Amino acid sequence: xxxxxxxxxxxxxxxxxxxxxxxxxxxxxxxxxxxxxxxxxxxxxxxxxxxxxxxxxxxxxxxxxxxxxxxxxxxxxxxxxxxxxxxxxxxxxxxxxxxxxxxxxxxxxxxxxxxxxxxxxxxxxxxxxxxxxxxxxxxxxxxxxxxxxxxxxxxxxxxxxxxxxxxxxxx
Amino acid sequence: xxxxxxxxxxxxxxxxxxxxxxxxxxxxxxxxxxxxxxxxxxxxxxxxxxxxxxxxxxxxxxxxxxxxxxxxxxxxxxxxxxxxxxxxxxxxxxxxxxxxxxxxxxxxxxxxxxxxxxxxxxxxxxxxxxxxxxxxxxxxxxxxxxxxxxxxxxxxxxxxxxxxxxxxxxxxxxxxxxxxxxxxxxxxxxxxxxxxxxxxxxxxxxxxxxxxxxxxxxxxxxxxxxxxxxxxxxxxxxxxxxxxxxxxxxxxxxxxxxxxxxxxxxxxxxxxxxxxxxxxxxxxxxxxxxxxxxxxxxxxxxxxxxxxxxxxxxxxxxxxxxxxxxxxxxxxxxxxxxxxxxxxxxxxxxxxxxxxxxxxxxxxxxxxxxxxxxxxxxxxxxxxxxxxxxxxxxxxxxxxxxxxxxxxxxxxxxxxxxxxxxxxxxxxxxxxxxxxxxxxxxxxxxxxxxxxxxxxx
Numbered sequence: 001x002x003x004x005x006x007x008x009x010x011x012x013x014x015x016x017x018x019x020x021x022x023x024x025x026x027x028x029x030x031x032x033x034x035x036x037x038x039x040x041x042x043x044x045x046x047x048x049x050x051x052x053x054x055x056x057x058x059x060x061x062x063x064x065x066x067x068x069x070x071x072x073x074x075x076x077x078x079x080x081x082x083x084x085x086x087x088x089x090x091x092x093x094x095x096x097x098x099x100x101x102x103x104x105x106x107x108x109x110x111x112x113x114x115x116x117x118x119x120x121x122x123x124x125x126x127x128x129x130x131x132x133x134x135x136x137x138x139x140x141x142x143x144x145x146x147x148x149x150x151x152x153x154x155x156x157x158x159x160x161x162x163x164x165x166x167x168x169x170x171x
Numbered sequence: 172x173x174x175x176x177x178x179x180x181x182x183x184x185x186x187x188x189x190x191x192x193x194x195x196x197x198x199x200x201x202x203x204x205x206x207x208x209x210x211x212x213x214x215x216x217x218x219x220x221x222x223x224x225x226x227x228x229x230x231x232x233x234x235x236x237x238x239x240x241x242x243x244x245x246x247x248x249x250x251x252x253x254x255x256x257x258x259x260x261x262x263x264x265x266x267x268x269x270x271x272x273x274x275x276x277x278x279x280x281x282x283x284x285x286x287x288x289x290x291x292x293x294x295x296x297x298x299x300x301x302x303x304x305x306x307x308x309x310x311x312x313x314x315x316x317x318x319x320x321x322x323x324x325x326x327x328x329x330x331x332x333x334x335x336x337x338x339x340x341x342x343x344x345x346x347x348x349x350x351x352x353x354x355x356x357x358x359x360x361x362x363x364x365x366x367x368x369x370x371x372x373x374x375x376x377x378x379x380x381x382x383x384x385x386x387x388x389x390x391x392x393x394x395x396x397x398x399x400x401x402x403x404x405x406x407x408x409x410x411x412x413x414x415x416x417x418x419x420x421x422x423x424x425x426x427x428x429x430x431x432x433x434x435x436x437x438x439x440x441x442x443x444x445x446x447x448x449x450x451x452x453x454x455x456x457x458x459x460x461x462x463x464x465x466x467x468x469x470x471x472x473x474x475x476x477x478x479x480x481x482x483x484x485x486x487x488x489x490x491x492x493x494x495x496x497x498x499x500x501x502x503x504x505x506x507x508x509x510x511x512x513x514x515x516x517x518x519x520x521x522x523x524x525x526x527x528x529x530x531x532x533x534x535x536x537x538x539x540x541x542x543x544x545x546x547x548x549x550x551x552x553x554x555x556x557x558x559x560x561x562x563x564x565x566x567x568x569x570x571x572x573x574x575x576x577x578x579x580x581x582x583x584x585x586x587x588x589x590x591x592x593x594x595x596x597x598x599x600x601x602x603x604x605x606x607x608x609x610x611x612x613x614x615x616x617x618x619x620x621x622x623x624x625x626x627x628x
Contacts, residue, residue: 004434007425011438011471015445018463019452027452031600032523032530032593059536074532081550 038066038073044118053120057111061145065107069095080142101138104145108133180295183347184288185305187251189313190340191281194254195224195505196314196390200322200405200412201330203398208330209267213395213520217513220391221506222271226278228502234279235286235495243290243491244351246283251348253280255341261334277334282498285310289484289494291351299490300481306494307480308423311473315416318390322409371493374623375483376500378436381616382475383501384508385443388609389468390415391509392516392602393450393461400598401456411458411465418469423477425470432478432485433620439475440616442467447610451603456595475616476501482623508609516605520598527597531590538586540579548583552590 036042042063044056059073066076071093079089090096095103109130116126136144198205198219206216238246257277264270292302324332390412397408422442426435449464480497487493535548574580 003429004431007429007438007474008434008441011441011445015441015448015467018445018449018467022449022452022454022460025454027454030452030454030596031603032526032597033533034526035529035533055539055541062536072529073536074529077532077536077546077549078528078553081546081553085550085553 035072035074038063038071038076041114044114044120053115056118056120057108057115058145060111060114061104061107063107064110065100065103065145067110068103068106069093069100080145086142097138101141104138104141105134105136108136108141108144180347180351181292181305183344184247184292184295185309186340187247187284187344187348188288188306188309189316190337190344191254191285191313192310193313193317193320194277194281194337195220195227195502196317196387197321197333198223198330199318199390199394200398200408201325201333202391203395204325204330204405205267205270209265209270211267213517214513215267217391217509218271219267219274221509223274223278223281224387224502224505224509226275227282228499228506230279230282231286231498231502232492232495234282235290235489235491238283238287238290238491239489243287244348244353247287247291247348247351248345250280250283250285250287251341251345253277254284255338255345256280258334258337258341262331273334282495285498286491286495290489290491291348293490299488300485302490303481303484304477307477307484310480311419311423311476312416314386314476315419315469315472318394319409319413319416322394322405322412326404326406326409371496372483372485372487372623374619375436375479376496378440378616378619378623379476379479379483379497379500380504380507381612381619382440382443382472382479383504384511385447385609385613385616386468386472386476387505387508388512388605388612389443389447389450392512392605392609393465395516396599396602397458397461400601401458401595403458411461414462414465415469415472418466419473422470422473426474426477432482433623435474435478436482436620436623437617439471439473439478440613440620442471443475444471444610444613446471447606447613451606451610453599453603456592456599471613479620479623508612512605512608515608516602519601519604523597523601527594530593530597534589534593535586538582538589540582540586544574544579544583548586 042059045052062073062077066073069076075089079085086100090100112121112126112130112133115121116123121129133141133144202216202219205211205219206213209216234246234250238250241249254277257273257280260273261270261277264273289302289306292306293299296302296305321333324330324336393412394408397403397411398405403411422439429435429438446464446467446469449467450461453460453464483497483500484490484493531552532549535545535552538545540548573583
């Protein structure tokens with residue numbers, strides 16, 4: 001083989017080897033993970049504590065609200081961090097407070113449904129809790145989504161003396 | 172009659188060519204700094220690069236005609252003086268528009284100096300072929316070294332120093348040439364060694380344009396990825412991209428063992444495309460993975476640029492005019508490459524930033540940290556993103572101070588790493604399409620290279 005051919009063949013072999021190695025190492029899929037469709041329910045893990053139930057309720061509520069608004073769960077989560085972020089979100093997506101409240105309430109209802117279906121909430125609690133979140137005002141609804149644990153706390157206060165039974169009814 | 176001793180004159184001419192052609196890429200590493208300091212946009216700052224290359228592309232052939240008319244010694248001296256003066260104007264610019272205008276003037280002076288240098292070299296080195304080799308090698312070396320030198324100067328001094336340092340270098344190169352200018356009568360007439368063909372070598376120049384577009388993309392995009400995407404400092408990026416000129420040195424040695432210019436050009440174009448293909452498929456955001464692709468690009472650029480320049484000039488006279496065509500083709504390629512790829516990667520950066528932010532938010536939401544901390548972190552990360560509008564942010568400060576509780580601390584650190592990983596993925600992936608398109612352009616250059624087979628050196 002002449003030097004000229006050797007050079008050309010060498011360039012082809014080295015180039016293909018590099019591309020092949022990088023493809024095999026995952027170069028074609030090295031990209032940010034795509035956001036999941038919020039309308040598809042996420043699997044519930046077996047909760048060990050009240051805090052874990054609260055976390056999953058919170059995420060499920062975000063998914064439900066995002067699904068209703070047609071945005072990703074992540075976009076909605078960022079919008080709920082501050083009032084300014086909420087205003088920017090409302091402006092960008094043309095969503096007023098009433099629509100946002102409606103979506104978050106729907107999200108909370110879905111979260112209660114998901115928790116009940118996963119066996120994380122007893123039907124005895126899920127029923128009244130569902131009724132409670134359906135009418136909760138926007139600011140309080142946002143706080144509930146932000147910290148799922150406060151949902152349980154708020155509901156306990158709402159139940160009054162009967163709230164002590166809540167811990168016992170949780171798995 | 173020699174107006175100056177040949178060796179200093181050859182060195183001065185090679186320095187002039189290397190300096191001017193390095194200027195086409197020397198600001199690449201300084202662009203992020205200029206972008207910040209002059210408060211402009213990514214698309215706007217690319218014009219610091221595009222304007223120089225555009226004027227070089229348009230002015231190279233007319234400059235060669237002027238050089239032949241007024242005498243190459245005089246033209247080269249005046250060209251270097253203009254280049255130095257415009258360099259000063261670039262160095263003191265405090266606005267993007269004045270910087271771009273000064274860059275245009277710099278390119279005019281540069282075009283005059285480079286084409287006149289080619290007219291002077293044959294008489295200095297003794298043959299047209301050797302002159303072509305010196306000229307092409309100086310140009311390839313300058314183009315390869317430019318980004319690394321520019322990065323070092325930006326980090327150690329300032330972006331302005333890139334232009335200011337060109338003034339003494341230009342003047343140093345002009346001194347031995349001035350002696351030629353004084354003896355213009357004796358050196359101005361060069362007997363062409365080979366046949367006069369008149370027309371420029373279409374295929375070689377077309378291939379030069381395509382390959383130059385791919386190489387410009389490799390340099391420009393890699394620097395942006397390192398500085399804006401992976402947050403390296405200009406000096407760190409300069410060290411990283413110095414792999415390319417080092418590989419180019421090896422490539423030029425390698426080229427000495429192969430007679431066929433077409434084989435060297437083809438292998439060079441394949442190496443450049445292979446390297447760009449590797450950059451399009453980076454499997455992680457680590458500096459080490461950029462090294463093998465850079466080696467291929469470096470090897471390729473020295474092989475292909477010198478081989479195509481030799482082919483374009485071989486057997487053609489006057490050398491300055493045909494040299495002007497090669498300069499024109501190279502810089503037109505750079506301009507077209509930048510103009511074609513800039514909108515693609517700016518769009519991709521915006522898209523990937525969005526995806527990375529969503530992926531990062533998902534990481535926070537799915538993490539085991541307690542809900543109120545999640546919201547707090549999401550808010551802090553969102554604030555960081557707003558502060559660094561349009562860029563890929565460093566999110567480390569959003570996680571400060573770390574919690575005292577060891578378990579929470581470990582969770583937060585893991586969360587920070589996962590979030591940074593998503594941002595790195597976004598930053599890296601944002602450049603993939605542009606690198607892939609540039610690789611394709613390099614491969615397409617094989618068509619005109621194949622068609623140029625009839626004229627071999």
